Amino acid sequence: MRKIIPVLTLLAILLAGCAQTLEHAIWSSPSGTAGYIPPGSAESVLERKLELLQAHIERVLGVSIHFAFMQDDEHATSEFGTSYLEQRHIIIGAQLGTQARIEVMLHEAAHIIMPEWLTYSEAEMFADAVSLDVCRRFGIDTKATTAQYLAKHKHATYILQAYANEIAWAAAVLSGVVE
Amino acid sequence: MSELRVFDTFSAEVRALLDHTAVEKSYSSLGPDGPNELYDFIHGMVGGHGHALGEIVYKAKRFAAKGNREDLLKIAAWAFLIWRFSRD
Numbered sequence: 001m002r003k004i005i006p007v008l009t010l011l012a013i014l015l016a017g018c019a020q021t022l023e024h025a026i027w028s029s030p031s032g033t034a035g036y037i038p039p040g041s042a043e044s045v046l047e048r049k050l051e052l053l054q055a056h057i058e059r060v061l062g063v064s065i066h067f068a069f070m071q072d073d074e075h076a077t078s079e080f081g082t083s084y085l086e087q088r089h090i091i092i093g094a095q096l097g098t099q100a101r102i103e104v105m106l107h108e109a110a111h112i113i114m115p116e117w118l119t120y121s122e123a124e125m126f127a128d129a130v131s132l133d134v135c136r137r138f139g140i141d142t143k144a145t146t147a148q149y150l151a152k153h154k155h156a157t158y159i160l161q162a163y164a165n166e167i168a169w170a171a172a173v174l175s176g177v178v179e
Numbered sequence: 180m181s182e183l184r185v186f187d188t189f190s191a192e193v194r195a196l197l198d199h200t201a202v203e204k205s206y207s208s209l210g211p212d213g214p215n216e217l218y219d220f221i222h223g224m225v226g227g228h229g230h231a232l233g234e235i236v237y238k239a240k241r242f243a244a245k246g247n248r249e250d251l252l253k254i255a256a257w258a259f260l261i262w263r264f265s266r267d
Contacts, residue, residue, distance in 0.1 A: 138224040
């Protein structure tokens with residue numbers, strides 16, 4: 001019996017923890033859109049967000065955004081996304097899924113409005129930090145992919161502190177909430 | 180802000196805020212009662228009025244800390260948008 005008591009105690013703690021996590025998630029969800037969303041329709045919600053975001057970025061930054069396969073594009077710096085500052089043009093990899101398109105679109109949009117003197121790694125750190133911030137504001141969790149991508153630019157992490165205000169400003173512009 | 184503290188002044192300031200904010204952010208404005216593409220965007224991205232409510236809380240806290248009356252106008256502007264676009 002004595003051996004069982006610690007196990008039962010541990011189980012009780014774990015169950016209480018699960019309940020608290022659920023309670024936190026419930027309170028964090030907006031009441032205005034409360035209701036059952038059948039699995040599968042989350043993708044259509046994400047697609048709607050992609051449409052809204054594309055229209056917003058095109059309007060606010062005065063750029064055009066297109067989706068295309070860039071493997072054979074000699075001017076493209078990446079097969080996932082490329083921004084052309086002079087032409088005010090952004091191309092997103094057509095092979096990407098909806099959430100990836102959102103992440104990359106925000107990343108490329110951040111390149112358009114970032115300080116122009118940043119080095120390649122600094123620019124990547126800046127742009128992905130902005131993308132992460134905007135996604136977080138709109139309830140899209142991209143922290144894992146951001147961290148994984150930026151791992152190859154670890155030497156430029158100081159940008160997150162040094163340009164914290166500029167990153168926050170760019171995120172606010174792309175979110176439509178800058179004061 | 181005008182020193183004349185009457186309701187008409189307050190509502191005129193809120194109206195100006197609602198008009199100018201959209202234009203400053205590259206959105207057109209047909210007045211507070213016209214289409215509001217900027218609010219549609221934020222509402223659609225957040226999936227509700229969560230952002231607007233957050234703005235109200237943030238500005239209320241900022242007013243409590245700093246006492247800038249413009250924050251009260253911004254609170255009223257956000258409250259109007261929620262009131263206008265809320266479903267019954």
